[in-house]
Amino acid sequence: MPGKNSIVTKLVLVITLCSTLIFAVTLGYNYYRSRVVLENELEANARNLAMSLVYHVETELIGVAKVTEGVANSLESGQYTEKELLSLIRTTVEKNPDIYGSTVAFEPYAFSPSIRLFAPYFYRDKGKIAFSRLEDSYQYVPYLYWDWYQIPRELGKTEWSEPYFDEGAGNTVMSTCSVPFYGEKNGTRILKGIVTADVSLDSLTQMISSVKILKSGYAALLSRNGMLLAHPLKDAVMNETFFSIAEARNDASLRELGKKMVSGESGFILYNSLMGFRSWMYYAPVRSTGWTLAVVFPEAELLENVRCLSMTMAAMGFAGLLLLVATVVYVASAIIKPLRLLAAATDDIASGNFDVELPAVRSKDEVGVLTHDFQVMKTSLKEYIKNLTETTAAKERIQSELRMATEIQASLLPRLFPAFPDRPEFDIYASMDPAKEVGGDFYDFFFIDDTNLCFLIADVSDKGVPAALYMMVAKTLLKSEGQRLGEPDQILSCVNNILASDNDSTMFATVFCAILDTVTGVVRFANAGHNAPVIMDSQGIRYLTLKPGFVLGPMPGIVYKAERLTLKAGDTLFLYTDGVTEAQNMEQELYGEERLLNALKQAPKEDVTEMIHYIRSVVTLHTNGASQSDDITMLALKYRKEGT
Amino acid sequence: MLPLSTWAVSEPVLKKATLMPLWTPQAQFAGYYVALDKGIYARYGIDLKILNAGPGHDPVRALKDGSADFAILWLTTAIQQRSAGTDLVNLAQIIQRSSMMLISRKSSGIRTVSDMNGKKVGLWGGDLSIPPHALFIKYGIKVREVPQNATVNLFLRGGIDVTSAMWYNEYHTIINSGLDPEELNVFSMNELGMNFPEDGIYAMEKTLHNDPALAGAFVKASLDGWRYAFEHPEEALDIVIRRMREAKIPANRIHQKWMLDRMRDMIMPGTSLGAPGILKEKDYEAVCSSLLKAGLIRSCPYYDAFSRRSDAGEK
Numbered sequence: 001m002p003g004k005n006s007i008v009t010k011l012v013l014v015i016t017l018c019s020t021l022i023f024a025v026t027l028g029y030n031y032y033r034s035r036v037v038l039e040n041e042l043e044a045n046a047r048n049l050a051m052s053l054v055y056h057v058e059t060e061l062i063g064v065a066k067v068t069e070g071v072a073n074s075l076e077s078g079q080y081t082e083k084e085l086l087s088l089i090r091t092t093v094e095k096n097p098d099i100y101g102s103t104v105a106f107e108p109y110a111f112s113p114s115i116r117l118f119a120p121y122f123y124r125d126k127g128k129i130a131f132s133r134l135e136d137s138y139q140y141v142p143y144l145y146w147d148w149y150q151i152p153r154e155l156g157k158t159e160w161s162e163p164y165f166d167e168g169a170g171n172t173v174m175s176t177c178s179v180p181f182y183g184e185k186n187g188t189r190i191l192k193g194i195v196t197a198d199v200s201l202d203s204l205t206q207m208i209s210s211v212k213i214l215k216s217g218y219a220a221l222l223s224r225n226g227m228l229l230a231h232p233l234k235d236a237v238m239n240e241t242f243f244s245i246a247e248a249r250n251d252a253s254l255r256e257l258g259k260k261m262v263s264g265e266s267g268f269i270l271y272n273s274l275m276g277f278r279s280w281m282y283y284a285p286v287r288s289t290g291w292t293l294a295v296v297f298p299e300a301e302l303l304e305n306v307r308c309l310s311m312t313m314a315a316m317g318f319a320g321l322l323l324l325v326a327t328v329v330y331v332a333s334a335i336i337k338p339l340r341l342l343a344a345a346t347d348d349i350a351s352g353n354f355d356v357e358l359p360a361v362r363s364k365d366e367v368g369v370l371t372h373d374f375q376v377m378k379t380s381l382k383e384y385i386k387n388l389t390e391t392t393a394a395k396e397r398i399q400s401e402l403r404m405a406t407e408i409q410a411s412l413l414p415r416l417f418p419a420f421p422d423r424p425e426f427d428i429y430a431s432m433d434p435a436k437e438v439g440g441d442f443y444d445f446f447f448i449d450d451t452n453l454c455f456l457i458a459d460v461s462d463k464g465v466p467a468a469l470y471m472m473v474a475k476t477l478l479k480s481e482g483q484r485l486g487e488p489d490q491i492l493s494c495v496n497n498i499l500a501s502d503n504d505s506t507m508f509a510t511v512f513c514a515i516l517d518t519v520t521g522v523v524r525f526a527n528a529g530h531n532a533p534v535i536m537d538s539q540g541i542r543y544l545t546l547k548p549g550f551v552l553g554p555m556p557g558i559v560y561k562a563e564r565l566t567l568k569a570g571d572t573l574f575l576y577t578d579g580v581t582e583a584q585n586m587e588q589e590l591y592g593e594e595r596l597l598n599a600l601k602q603a604p605k606e607d608v609t610e611m612i613h614y615i616r617s618v619v620t621l622h623t624n625g626a627s628q629s630d631d632i633t634m635l636a637l638k639y640r641k642e643g644t
Numbered sequence: 645m646l647p648l649s650t651w652a653v654s655e656p657v658l659k660k661a662t663l664m665p666l667w668t669p670q671a672q673f674a675g676y677y678v679a680l681d682k683g684i685y686a687r688y689g690i691d692l693k694i695l696n697a698g699p700g701h702d703p704v705r706a707l708k709d710g711s712a713d714f715a716i717l718w719l720t721t722a723i724q725q726r727s728a729g730t731d732l733v734n735l736a737q738i739i740q741r742s743s744m745m746l747i748s749r750k751s752s753g754i755r756t757v758s759d760m761n762g763k764k765v766g767l768w769g770g771d772l773s774i775p776p777h778a779l780f781i782k783y784g785i786k787v788r789e790v791p792q793n794a795t796v797n798l799f800l801r802g803g804i805d806v807t808s809a810m811w812y813n814e815y816h817t818i819i820n821s822g823l824d825p826e827e828l829n830v831f832s833m834n835e836l837g838m839n840f841p842e843d844g845i846y847a848m849e850k851t852l853h854n855d856p857a858l859a860g861a862f863v864k865a866s867l868d869g870w871r872y873a874f875e876h877p878e879e880a881l882d883i884v885i886r887r888m889r890e891a892k893i894p895a896n897r898i899h900q901k902w903m904l905d906r907m908r909d910m911i912m913p914g915t916s917l918g919a920p921g922i923l924k925e926k927d928y929e930a931v932c933s934s935l936l937k938a939g940l941i942r943s944c945p946y947y948d949a950f951s952r953r954s955d956a957g958e959k
Contacts, residue, residue, distance in 0.1 A: 012767040029835070049873070139699075139700055140699035140700035141699055141793060141794075144789050145792075145793045146793060147793065147795055147797045147798065149791065150790070150791075150798050150803060151797060151801050151803050153791065153803075154798060154803030154804065155801065155802065155803055159801065162795070164795075165892075165894075168851035201889050224800075225797070225800060225822065226820070226821060226822050238894055239894045239895055239896050240896050241820045241821060241822075241896075243819065243820040243821065243822055243897075244896050244898045244899060247819075247820065247898050248865070248897065248898040258822060259824075262822045263822075422670055451888075486874045509836075
């Protein structure tokens with residue numbers, strides 16, 4: 001299973017995200033465009049449907065109104081007897097199947113001065129034409145006070161009444177078309193009465209209710225007051241207005257919509273229908289009555305096809321995405337697999353196992369090249385490490401030998417201090433710190449006889465093993481010749497001749513050799529190119545002025561001059577090699593003779609051990625961590641003049 | 645004496661009684677229908693029958709001819725009748741103030757009562773025209789009266805400039821026919837100093853004299869019915885709407901809810917107007933004085949004789 005950071009996972013994630021995004025945008029745009037197209041089409045359809053229904057209703061209503069107005073005209077133009085009037089009304093009802101009933105209702109005493117109210121009414125009853133007199137059938141409220149009479153009378157024009165249940169006369173839900181008609185009296189036009197034709201709303205509302213739109217869409221009819229005349233909400237028909245429903249649902253937008261509808265506007269809107277679902281509605285006025293006809297398309301059903309298509313596309317897209325992911329996983333895994341094997345193998349290599357088998361190279365792609373390179377690298381590394389192991393072993397052997405050489409060299413120099421505990425006439429102390437394992441510097445001191453102490457310090461040119469070997473020769477010669485000859489100039493001359501005779505390597509050494517007469521304090525000394533020692537006596541601390549002398553080794557036949565000085569009790573001689581004065585710090589600044597002289601002034605004078613340790617520490621302080629480039633060797637002798 | 649209700653429970657035989665409301669079933673009479681439906685009258689020992697009312701049914705006539713023991717009448721009607729010699733008495737005043745109003749469209753330019761001078765004003769017939777008539781007399785204006793029927797269509801179609809309306813009924817019908825309150829000017833009788841308390845419970849003096857306990861129980865049960873209706877408005881509306889359907893009257897629940905809410909405003913007013921059911925002498929005198937001024941009555945009946953509180957028999 002590829003991990004969170006695997007290339008396969010990243011690849012799958014990126015490709016899936018991008019594909020999903022592209023797909024979602026495409027799908028969304030497709031849905032939106034389809035919807036817009038559908039909505040445009042719907043608006044046209046809805047308008048056509050509504051207009052055809054409106055036309056249907058209007059045709060019927062206008063026909064009825066024309067007939068009624070015709071009757072009113074004929075009543076204005078001629079005088080009718082009661083019989084003629086009844087016949088006229090009856091014929092009107094008979095000839096016009098859309099007219100449910102009709103009356104000519106007269107103003108008080110307008111039909112006859114002897115009759116106050118007169119309103120003969122013909123209406124349909126079980127397929128026959130029935131007759132009643134409205135002045136009698138309206139028991140409690142005379143016809144004069146009914147809307148169908150009052151409104152056209154007060155307005156003086158044809159009016160359709162708000163639909164009502166005509167209890168007593170028609171006994172059905174009807175709307176009445178009322179037309180006032182006039183007569184003349186003393187030259188003025190006066191109202192004689194109202195001609196009416198009732199339209200039963202049954203057939204109209206049935207026709208509208210029978211309109212089926214999709215599964216749950218419908219057509220509806222509202223009165224001028226917003227009363228529901230035809231609507232799937234059966235309980236609300238003739239009981240509720242659009243506004244009372246809006247109030248019951250506390251929906252101000254519904255009320256606003258209702259106001260637009262009853263004010264005779266037409267429109268196409270998306271709204272929450274009274275049936276409780278999001279719907280598109282086209283509404284248009286029925287001009288003659290001021291009613292509103294509406295056709296309602298449930299949005300969900302309308303968009304069902306688009307939604308179905310979108311869902312199918314979404315499903316296909318999802319399946320495609322799955323396929324894509326599977327393919328990407330497969331391809332990526334195929335590409336990544338040799339890399340993974342290689343990674344696993346290199347894990348082993350990284351932990352030091354160079355014998356691991358790298359996966360076989362099957363292709364010449366980047367992974368193949370990489371595997372081949374790894375193979376080469378593995379072999380080279382193996383070879384290199386083998387060499388390194390051998391070299392290291394050799395080096396370790398040399399190291400151990402060098403360690404031994406160091407010990408041997410160190411053991412050659414007198415290291416026991418105090419060196420002569422039974423000789424209180426002087427104190428002597430010396431130290432040698434080689435720059436490498438073995439050094440070229442050395443010092444020595446030994447008695448030639450009971451009173452003469454020979455002490456010397458030397459510095460072999462070059463460093464390391466050759467210098468050490470040369471030093472051993474020089475030291476051995478100096479000691480043996482020192483004991484044999486007993487004079488410093490002779491010792492140096494003799495040793496120089498021996499060294500120079502077989503000196504192919506042209507190595508040399510500087511030596512300061514001195515012999516102290518412990519009784520008199522006289523020091524005889526000779527110098528073979530060595531640094532001048534420091535003397536500390538009652539006159540102060542200063543470098544000795546030496547006669548020049550050639551170094552030991554390169555050339556035979558050199559003659560060295562002997563000098564002498566006398567030490568008083570408390571005087572000290574300080575010998576050193578150039579490792580001290582040429583000690584460098586990081587800035588390659590030499591320690592120098594002047595600093596050495598100053599340091600000696602500060603150093604403890606009484607104890608030569610402490611003195612040398614002090615100088616050593618001051619030099620270390622100066623070098624301040626810089627690597628030691630030369631051997632550092634010091635020897636101090638303090639004359640005390642005690643004993644005999 | 646035991647409390648009446650205790651006595652009623654122990655008495656299995658219920659006294660028959662009849663009530664005629666002022667109009668067809670609607671929330672204006674919710675208290676009575678609820679009291680009947682919830683058995684409150686029966687608990688008070690009354691086997692009540694609520695008679696059909698509305699067009700063709702005159703509660704005054706029903707009281708007079710004995711076909712109704714109790715009736716709901718307006719105070720103005722009752723004072724007129726009493727003044728004209730009908731021996732009816734007020735047992736309880738249910739609606740404590742006038743809910744009548746005149747309404748004009750703002751667009752008609754009628755902004756004050758005086759603006760109605762010469763305009764077509766729809767007026768209901770009979771006693772319901774008394775408050776507006778009194779108002780016109782008070783303002784000294786003459787309007788063109790147009791008889792108004794039960795609908796507001798004449799007004800909605802523009803056949804009249806001003807319509808009569810009850811706050812609890814026609815006002816709301818107009819709103820629910822698509823006119824916004826902001827489009828209307830409302831002249832409330834109550835605010836114009838024509839504060840005529842309306843619905844009250846009445847009986848003939850004879851009925852009260854014959855069985856004062858029945859009259860007392862009837863009033864208490866009716867008030868209990870109202871209290872129950874206000875505490876359980878949805879149930880009360882169910883009861884009223886069932887009655888309306890039985891009477892084949894178009895029923896519109898939100899309209900009946902509006903009506904019931906207004907009834908609460910007028911029956912259970914703040915404490916300043918006193919306890920429900922009481923006809924205050926001050927109100928009575930004010931109505932009498934208006935009627936006298938308008939020439940609608942010749943003399944004001946004595947308050948004590950007119951207002952026989954339900955518990956009068958027990959005093």
